[in-house]
Amino acid sequence: MSLPPLAQPQYSQGEPLLRLEGVSKKFGTLVANCDVDLSIHPSEIVAVLGENGAGKSTLMKMIFGVMQPSAGSIYWRGQRVQISSPAQARQLGIGMVFQHFTLFETITVAENVALSMPGTPQELAGKIREASQKFGLAVEPHAPVYSLSVGERQRVELLRCLLQDPSLLILDEPTSVLPPTAIESLFQTLRGLQERGIAILYISHKLEEIRALCQRATILRHGRVTGTVVPKDETAHRLAELMIGREIPRSSHPKATPGEVVLKVSGLSVQEADPLAVGLKNVSFDLREGEILGIAGVSGNGQRTLARALSGEDTLPPSGQGSIEMLGRPVGHLGAAERRALRLAFVPEERMGRGAAPTMALRENALLTAHGEGMVRRGMIQREKQEAFTLKCIADMDVRSSGPAAPASTLSGGNLQKFIVGREMMLRPRVFVVSQPTWGIDVGAAALVRQKLVDMRGQGSGIIVISEELEELFEVADRIAVMFDGRLSPSRSTALTTPEIIGQMMIGLFDAGLDTAREAAQ
Numbered sequence: 001m002s003l004p005p006l007a008q009p010q011y012s013q014g015e016p017l018l019r020l021e022g023v024s025k026k027f028g029t030l031v032a033n034c035d036v037d038l039s040i041h042p043s044e045i046v047a048v049l050g051e052n053g054a055g056k057s058t059l060m061k062m063i064f065g066v067m068q069p070s071a072g073s074i075y076w077r078g079q080r081v082q083i084s085s086p087a088q089a090r091q092l093g094i095g096m097v098f099q100h101f102t103l104f105e106t107i108t109v110a111e112n113v114a115l116s117m118p119g120t121p122q123e124l125a126g127k128i129r130e131a132s133q134k135f136g137l138a139v140e141p142h143a144p145v146y147s148l149s150v151g152e153r154q155r156v157e158l159l160r161c162l163l164q165d166p167s168l169l170i171l172d173e174p175t176s177v178l179p180p181t182a183i184e185s186l187f188q189t190l191r192g193l194q195e196r197g198i199a200i201l202y203i204s205h206k207l208e209e210i211r212a213l214c215q216r217a218t219i220l221r222h223g224r225v226t227g228t229v230v231p232k233d234e235t236a237h238r239l240a241e242l243m244i245g246r247e248i249p250r251s252s253h254p255k256a257t258p259g260e261v262v263l264k265v266s267g268l269s270v271q272e273a274d275p276l277a278v279g280l281k282n283v284s285f286d287l288r289e290g291e292i293l294g295i296a297g298v299s300g301n302g303q304r305t306l307a308r309a310l311s312g313e314d315t316l317p318p319s320g321q322g323s324i325e326m327l328g329r330p331v332g333h334l335g336a337a338e339r340r341a342l343r344l345a346f347v348p349e350e351r352m353g354r355g356a357a358p359t360m361a362l363r364e365n366a367l368l369t370a371h372g373e374g375m376v377r378r379g380m381i382q383r384e385k386q387e388a389f390t391l392k393c394i395a396d397m398d399v400r401s402s403g404p405a406a407p408a409s410t411l412s413g414g415n416l417q418k419f420i421v422g423r424e425m426m427l428r429p430r431v432f433v434v435s436q437p438t439w440g441i442d443v444g445a446a447a448l449v450r451q452k453l454v455d456m457r458g459q460g461s462g463i464i465v466i467s468e469e470l471e472e473l474f475e476v477a478d479r480i481a482v483m484f485d486g487r488l489s490p491s492r493s494t495a496l497t498t499p500e501i502i503g504q505m506m507i508g509l510f511d512a513g514l515d516t517a518r519e520a521a522q
């Protein structure tokens with residue numbers, strides 16, 4: 001399909017703060033970036049857009065000195081520079097907040113800041129308070145990091161960067177882990193920074209956010225720049241097309257025909273060891289085969305505990321904590337491997353470490369959970385089966401990688417996510433529990449994942465989708481329940497409720513919109 005020509009962006013006047021000219025990066029034969037030109041001026045927020053594996057993170061890592069370009073030049077305030085390390089990038093005035101938090105959990109905010117700046121935690125506490133006021137980022141310097149919500153942790157990461165007084169800030173998917181309420185406050189902060197003259201390079205897959213925040217967007221496809229646009233002049237749909245070079249597939253969602261109960265949770269209460277973490281309080285629900293139950297809620301309200309209890313990563317003590325039954329038999333005491341043997345599949349929230357072993361090849365990562373698919377016979381690995389499974393997963397999910405031998409850590413974030421979700425889907429589970437199925441995935445791939453979930457439900461799987469994205473839940477789920485403070489609301493039929501009502505339930509108003517729902521059902 002040929003796309004109409006791109007709109008001409010309005011360039012700011014004057015010398016760019018940063019300019020890349022013909023920058024390329026190769027990993028062996030793989031070309032991650034090819035001949036990239038990009039510039040940003042003071043006070044500009046520029047988005048870098050592209051599908052998974054398009055080369056966005058690699059480009060940012062070169063600007064931040066984590067990696068060196070294979071070719072091309074970087075100019076900073078008009079001078080050609082070689083940025084050989086993050087320390088040098090910081091000296092120039094470049095700060096970066098990574099997609100995954102880099103804070104140590106067991107120490108305080110000030111102690112974390114002291115690891116990357118001169119000064120004792122005591123001395124830095126004052127500076128942190130001052131900066132926290134100045135930038136409108138509420139942070140308590142002496143709070144231990146483990147006690148902070150994701151939104152607070154991100155504020156700390158951002159504040160730590162700002163304490164170094166950067167002129168350019170790089171943010172890699174800053175909103176992917178944030179609840180909707182924290183996103184608006186982040187945007188206010190970023191607009192404030194912009195007014196102070198700070199330039200921001202902003203990577204995100206959320207096109208509406210880019211339209212709301214960014215003055216320009218540079219689009220990458222297969223490592224090359226395919227255009228620079230003014231995002232607010234484009235629809236989110238058109239931005240997506242420019243990014244993936246074709247129309248986004250529309251999903252079909254036939255009516256569900258739920259069968260027998262495959263998972264029954266009754267009166268489940270779990271106390272977390274950490275007194276500040278939210279456990280589970282008397283959670284009960286049923287899941288039937290051939291249906292998708294969405295679990296909405298702002299993160300930190302017990303979703304992690306629920307996911308671990310359902311997967312068997314945490315087993316239940318024998319008495320007094322409620323029960324979990326799968327296919328009519330109690331499974332609460334069974335570990336993850338035993339539940340998997342009963343055909344439960346599971347995608348955890350933490351991809352690296354829990355979902356995949358970073359240093360292991362994709363084919364070894366396939367073996368981790370799919371060994372029951374005929375890949376091991378009499379203790380011997382059946383290499384052909386393992387290879388065929390891995391190749392099918394790569395093809396089905398359009399995983400961009402150098403092949404089954406690629407270590408998981410070399411995949412782009414979104415491509416690894418697609419691989420893990422695909423691997424679990426290929427197990428044809430009776431019960432499938434998936435946390436944040438499309439985290440970090442581009443719009444085209446997200447449509448593919450959602451369609452596959454709906455297809456699995458058509459083939460009889462009972463599916464639980466734990467997600468913070470209401471739009472996603474409204475697209476795939478047949479029923480939605482909400483977690484708040486460790487409690488789970490009764491579920492609502494998706495067809496009979498609205499995102500506004502679910503939004504109210506997310507702040508604990510479990511009875512919201514009940515009358516409307518009853519009326520609609522009559």
Ligand SMILES: Nc1ncnc2c1ncn2[C@@H]1O[C@H](COP(=O)(O)OP(=O)(O)OP(=O)(O)O)[C@@H](O)[C@H]1O
Binds near residue numbers: 030031052413440
């Ligand atoms: N250390 C590495 N070794 C080999 N290949 C790599 C390495 N780092 C990145 N790549 C490859 O470079 C390409 C670009 O990856 P990059 O992480 O920059 O993509 P991205 O646009 O940020 O994707 P996503 O949206 O999924 O985060 C991918 O094909 C990836 O597999």
